[in-house]
Structure formats: structure tokens, C-alpha cells
Amino acid sequence: MKDLDPKNIIVRMPNWVGDLVMATPILFDLRQKFPKATITAMIQKPLCELLKKDENINELFCFKKVKQLFLRRKENKNIIENLIEGKYDLGVLLTNSFSSAWLFYQGEVKNIIGFRKDFRSFMLDKAINYPKEKNHQIDKYKKLLEILSIEKSNSKPKIYLDKKEIEDAKELLYQRGYKNNQKLIGINPIAKYGKAKCWPIERFKEIAKKLSKDENNFIVFFGSSTDREEIKKICLDMPDRIINLAGKTTLRELASLISQLDLFLTNDSGPMHIAAAFDIDQVALFGSTSDLLTGPDSEKAIVINKKVKCSPCFKRVCPIDFRCMLKISVEEVFDKMIKILNNK
Known part of the structure; x- marks a missing residue:
């Protein structure tokens, strides 16, 4: 051929x-x-x-x-x-x-x-x-x-958006209270493949609380329609600068919003790769899967992977003690995020 x-x-x-x-x-x-x-x-x-x-x-x-x-x-x-x-x-x-x-x-x-x-x-x-x-x-x-006869190239993942899609994403954020001088932070606490890929959801809530203490931070939770209620519970009693867009966007709207982020916190998931395609600063959490095989292809991505003995297992649900994700502390994740935000 x-x-x-x-x-x-x-x-x-x-x-x-x-x-x-x-x-x-x-x-x-x-x-x-x-x-x-x-x-x-x-x-x-x-x-x-x-x-x-x-x-x-x-x-x-x-x-x-x-x-x-x-x-x-x-x-x-x-x-x-x-x-x-x-x-x-x-x-x-x-x-x-x-x-x-x-x-x-x-x-x-x-x-x-x-x-x-x-x-x-x-x-x-x-x-x-x-x-x-x-x-x-x-x-x-x-x-x-x-x-x-196509030799291996250096081409990277890319998603194409037009000007109107980006403007519409910004308008949606403005309607929810976002201001241009604020740092826009996205959080994706879910992974469709299974719970084994997900950092405990209460730890994402702790991160959001810590970030919200700085009034210059505006935080957006992402997820699918099936995740909406679970993420809604996280956002209860939170400042107005934390909003829940789970299940409220199409895939292209999600991509448009992610393209505007200053920082993204995520499990190993589809949105993680969308952020990498736009070269967005992100902290990606890995446990049951391998960042060597499916990590974000971006120099701006920081991966946290404790590489415990049983990882990667590629299971949808952890059959033992979930050590791969539980060993990732709130303090470690928060410190990584603050270092990125301080450099912006």
C-alpha cells in the first residue's frame, strides 16, 4: 500500500x-x-x-x-x-x-x-x-x-472552534457572574469509565473551598447529566463564584468553556484530553490507569500518579482499598494548583 x-x-x-x-x-x-x-x-x-x-x-x-x-x-x-x-x-x-x-x-x-x-x-x-x-x-x-508510508510525526491532538463559539462560552460565564479579572478554574470530578478512575469527590469539594477563599478565583464544575445531582451536592452552601455546569452543555460548548480556563483539575477522562488539545494548564489525577499510555499530551499538564503496586489495574471499580487515589492528598493537589495560579 x-x-x-x-x-x-x-x-x-x-x-x-x-x-x-x-x-x-x-x-x-x-x-x-x-x-x-x-x-x-x-x-x-x-x-x-x-x-x-x-x-x-x-x-x-x-x-x-x-x-x-x-x-x-x-x-x-x-x-x-x-x-x-x-x-x-x-x-x-x-x-x-x-x-x-x-x-x-x-x-x-x-x-x-x-x-x-x-x-x-x-x-x-x-x-x-x-x-x-x-x-x-x-x-x-x-x-x-x-x-x-507515513512516518511518525509530532502532530498533536487539536479541536477546532470558531470565534462565535468562544464568544458564546464567555457570555455564558459572564451571565453566571464571572469577571474578566478573575482566574477561571475548571474542575472535572467524574470519569465516565468508572469509579476506580475518580479521586474521592469530597476531596474535590475541599479543593473548591480552599480556592474560593480567594475572591479572584471563579470555579466551574463540569460533568454529564448523570453527574448533575452529585455535583450539585458539592456546590451547596458554596460561594456564588462556584458554579455547576454538569449536564448543561453540549460537547462543543464544553470544549469552548475548557478552552478559556486558566487551570483545570481533572481525573483521567475525556475532558482532560480536551484541555490538553487546547494546551490548558491542568493537574490530572491518575490511579487505576496509566499516564504513560493515555496521559494528557501537553507540556502544561502536571500528572499526579502515586504508582502503587497494584496500579495500573484498569478496573472500573477498585476491588480492594483504593490506595492509588487515596494516597493523593488534598494538600498536594492544592499546592500544585496554587503554584500554577501564582505564575499567571
């Missing part, structure tokens, strides 16, 4: 926010290699919102993930028909599932490349082994591009 000159490329993007953001350099590298090609990014709703303004793609192929069997068959039929109609001459699978390869195969996508996973190799035109080395996820994605 080294001499391939595709005219119509489709890239199946990952299904989690963080993985999606870490995969954006692939779109950039493909655009650099094939500047005249039409590049389509295929991704689940609502994650496709994040790529809406991406300058490296020509089209977005958004689809729904359907659980009910009959509806799933109908959705898959529509996907296959659209793939056939697209006449794609290069398919890049950044997902490892059998189903994603099957859809490309049934959709008559030519020159399908991907990792040798989930008994799907017979549907791929070129399959390589999933890297066993402890490389960052971004580098693993880039390994696939070697099939196309």
Missing part, C-alpha cells in the same frame, strides 16, 4: 471522547500525506460534534449506536448503504471491534487497514499486530499510518 494514492478516504474514529481527541492527529497526518483527497471521519453521535469544525476533513459521517436488535439492523443497513454510495478507496480503522471492520467490509470500502484484533483480519486488506509496547495511545494510532 506504500504507493497508494487514494482519492476518497474514510476514517472510523474511536468511541470515547478521550480516545477521539487522541486520534485527531491521524486526520492531520492523512491530510498532509494526501492533500487532494476527500477525507471523511466516521463517528458515533454525539461525539461527532467535536469534529464539526476540523480543518483536516471534508465530511462527517455521523451515526447512532443502537442497542435494540431490530433497530440496530436497520441502522447498520443504512450505514452500509451510505458506505457503498461513498465509494471509499481507503478505509482506516482506529477502532478494534469486529463490527466496525464488518461494516467497512460490507460497505465495499477498498484498502481497509487496521489492527489484527477480534478475529477480523480476513476483512482487512492490511492488518498489523496491536503494539504490545508501553507506548502512548497516540503513537499506537500513528503506527497504523506506517502502512501508508
Whole structure:
């Protein structure tokens, strides 16, 4: 495939926010290699919102993930028909599932490349082994591009916003009481993957209390609609300079707000990677997962990881004493944050 000159490329993007953001350099590298090609990014709703303004793609192929069997068959039929109609001459699978390869195969996508996973190799035109080395996820994605003679680049994750989106984010903050002279601090106390990735929520509350003692600090809690009530409890009896936007933003609104932060405190999560894509100062807390594999790709990110014996376990719920996160103290996190804020 080294001499391939595709005219119509489709890239199946990952299904989690963080993985999606870490995969954006692939779109950039493909655009650099094939500047005249039409590049389509295929991704689940609502994650496709994040790529809406991406300058490296020509089209977005958004689809729904359907659980009910009959509806799933109908959705898959529509996907296959659209793939056939697209006449794609290069398919890049950044997902490892059998189903994603099957859809490309049934959709008559030519020159399908991907990792040798989930008994799907017979549907791929070129399959390589999933890297066993402890490389960052971004580098693993880039390994696939070697099939196309694209050497590993220094491209980094990036999310594209327009001027209006940024202005709207600022207006939302102004309506909630934020002033331009204040330092804007975001806190993301949740991780969708599971509780094992989350620092105890009461410690995030302690951090917010400490930060709120300085009237120059304005603090925003982020989260999904399912986290709203839990975060609401944190914000009770707190100063007006601490607000809860959990479940009140779209993905693009969340990205726009994060892009304006002076500092971000977060678990290993999708919003952590969004902040890294904007090169925002952040303190990222790791326990059950590995910052070597999925850490924020930004020189402005400070990672706290106690690297206890049982970590990384990659479990959704800790089966023992949660030592990886409990060893991270409020004082250590607060000190890191204050050092960053004092330098602004």
C-alpha cells in the first residue's frame, strides 16, 4: 500500500471522547500525506460534534449506536448503504471491534487497514499486530499510518472552534457572574469509565473551598447529566463564584468553556484530553490507569500518579482499598494548583 494514492478516504474514529481527541492527529497526518483527497471521519453521535469544525476533513459521517436488535439492523443497513454510495478507496480503522471492520467490509470500502484484533483480519486488506509496547495511545494510532508510508510525526491532538463559539462560552460565564479579572478554574470530578478512575469527590469539594477563599478565583464544575445531582451536592452552601455546569452543555460548548480556563483539575477522562488539545494548564489525577499510555499530551499538564503496586489495574471499580487515589492528598493537589495560579 506504500504507493497508494487514494482519492476518497474514510476514517472510523474511536468511541470515547478521550480516545477521539487522541486520534485527531491521524486526520492531520492523512491530510498532509494526501492533500487532494476527500477525507471523511466516521463517528458515533454525539461525539461527532467535536469534529464539526476540523480543518483536516471534508465530511462527517455521523451515526447512532443502537442497542435494540431490530433497530440496530436497520441502522447498520443504512450505514452500509451510505458506505457503498461513498465509494471509499481507503478505509482506516482506529477502532478494534469486529463490527466496525464488518461494516467497512460490507460497505465495499477498498484498502481497509487496521489492527489484527477480534478475529477480523480476513476483512482487512492490511492488518498489523496491536503494539504490545508501553507506548502512548497516540503513537499506537500513528503506527497504523506506517502502512501508508507515513512516518511518525509530532502532530498533536487539536479541536477546532470558531470565534462565535468562544464568544458564546464567555457570555455564558459572564451571565453566571464571572469577571474578566478573575482566574477561571475548571474542575472535572467524574470519569465516565468508572469509579476506580475518580479521586474521592469530597476531596474535590475541599479543593473548591480552599480556592474560593480567594475572591479572584471563579470555579466551574463540569460533568454529564448523570453527574448533575452529585455535583450539585458539592456546590451547596458554596460561594456564588462556584458554579455547576454538569449536564448543561453540549460537547462543543464544553470544549469552548475548557478552552478559556486558566487551570483545570481533572481525573483521567475525556475532558482532560480536551484541555490538553487546547494546551490548558491542568493537574490530572491518575490511579487505576496509566499516564504513560493515555496521559494528557501537553507540556502544561502536571500528572499526579502515586504508582502503587497494584496500579495500573484498569478496573472500573477498585476491588480492594483504593490506595492509588487515596494516597493523593488534598494538600498536594492544592499546592500544585496554587503554584500554577501564582505564575499567571
